[in-house]
Amino acid sequence: MPKLLFDPKKHPDWILPQTAEWHANLALESGGYKYPWKSVFDEPRAEVIFTEKISAFLHQNARVLDVGCGHGEFTKTFEHRAKEIMGIDVNEGYIASANEGASESIKFLVVDANKPLPFFDDSFDVIYTKKGPWLFHKGMEEGHRIIKPGGTTLGLYHCGTDGGLRSLFPGLYSPHPDSYLEDITAKFESQMSESNLERIELRIFEEVEYLLAPEDVLIKKCFGQKESLKKIVWQECLKDVEDIFYQHTTPRGLRVVNYHALMVGRAR
Numbered sequence: 001m002p003k004l005l006f007d008p009k010k011h012p013d014w015i016l017p018q019t020a021e022w023h024a025n026l027a028l029e030s031g032g033y034k035y036p037w038k039s040v041f042d043e044p045r046a047e048v049i050f051t052e053k054i055s056a057f058l059h060q061n062a063r064v065l066d067v068g069c070g071h072g073e074f075t076k077t078f079e080h081r082a083k084e085i086m087g088i089d090v091n092e093g094y095i096a097s098a099n100e101g102a103s104e105s106i107k108f109l110v111v112d113a114n115k116p117l118p119f120f121d122d123s124f125d126v127i128y129t130k131k132g133p134w135l136f137h138k139g140m141e142e143g144h145r146i147i148k149p150g151g152t153t154l155g156l157y158h159c160g161t162d163g164g165l166r167s168l169f170p171g172l173y174s175p176h177p178d179s180y181l182e183d184i185t186a187k188f189e190s191q192m193s194e195s196n197l198e199r200i201e202l203r204i205f206e207e208v209e210y211l212l213a214p215e216d217v218l219i220k221k222c223f224g225q226k227e228s229l230k231k232i233v234w235q236e237c238l239k240d241v242e243d244i245f246y247q248h249t250t251p252r253g254l255r256v257v258n259y260h261a262l263m264v265g266r267a268r
């Protein structure tokens with residue numbers, strides 16, 4: 001039986017990832033939603049696939065919305081590729097970072113996507129989100145209201161990491177159920193079919209990443225957590241994590257697999 005490692009999720013200082021409190025801490029500590037661990041990837045990277053998908057729908061007259069844009073780094077990659085690009089996020093710290101050095105053609109606004117959106121009907125040709133709020137859930141009006149008929153919406157969601165990571169570091173990471181891939185496929189299938197979108201594509205795919213050092217296993221686990229908790233995790237786990245890491249690493253680093261969901265739909 002592999003040794004059960006310290007579980008930081010059970011510590012009272014653990015902040016539930018992706019909550020407002022967690023994003024607020026991340027914005028305070030790093031100014032943006034940036035992965036702090038060091039790694040390399042096999043091609044193609046999920047982000048590159050998503051960039052190419054979005055690019056296929058851009059043109060010089062397009063109006064584009066990035067929902068949950070974080071610190072705007074990804075939004076800015078589309079600069080000069082459309083008439084107008086807008087990024088919205090509920091987190092003020094991220095939007096403050098996004099506005100630093102932003103050009104005139106890209107606007108960033110603090111907006112809660114769960115509330116009525118400050119845009120006219122039929123405003124956007126392309127609405128996308130990279131791991132942010134999906135505006136086309138069943139019963140949601142706002143996404144359909146602000147996208148033009150025939151406009152395109154795209155979503156990329158990170159659906160967790162495994163490829164052995166979870167069994168190598170039990171306790172620190174929890175196992176996925178055996179039905180994990182079927183479950184996420186079913187979740188996105190129903191999300192897509194319940195929306196009022198014409199389906200263009202739905203794909204669950206794997207991306208291979210190599211964590212470069214034992215610390216990166218801990219940095220990944222503690223992404224967005226407070227420094228005080230990180231200190232405890234390092235004290236409790238680093239030695240064991242180093243042993244396991246060096247037993248299993250490849251010449252490129254410790255191989256892990258990220259699961260992603262890609263959705264592309266057309267507004268009717």
Ligand SMILES: C[S@@+](CC[C@H](N)C(=O)[O-])C[C@H]1O[C@@H](n2cnc3c(N)ncnc32)[C@H](O)[C@@H]1O
Pocket residue numbers: 023033067068069070071074088089090091094111112113114129130131132133
């Ligand atoms: C996982 S992060 C992704 C950030 C960025 N899109 C990226 O890929 O780097 C999710 C983002 O959605 C934002 N978000 C969560 N709920 C939101 C809401 N109700 N309205 C607007 N943004 C929201 C978060 O603040 C965060 O920036």
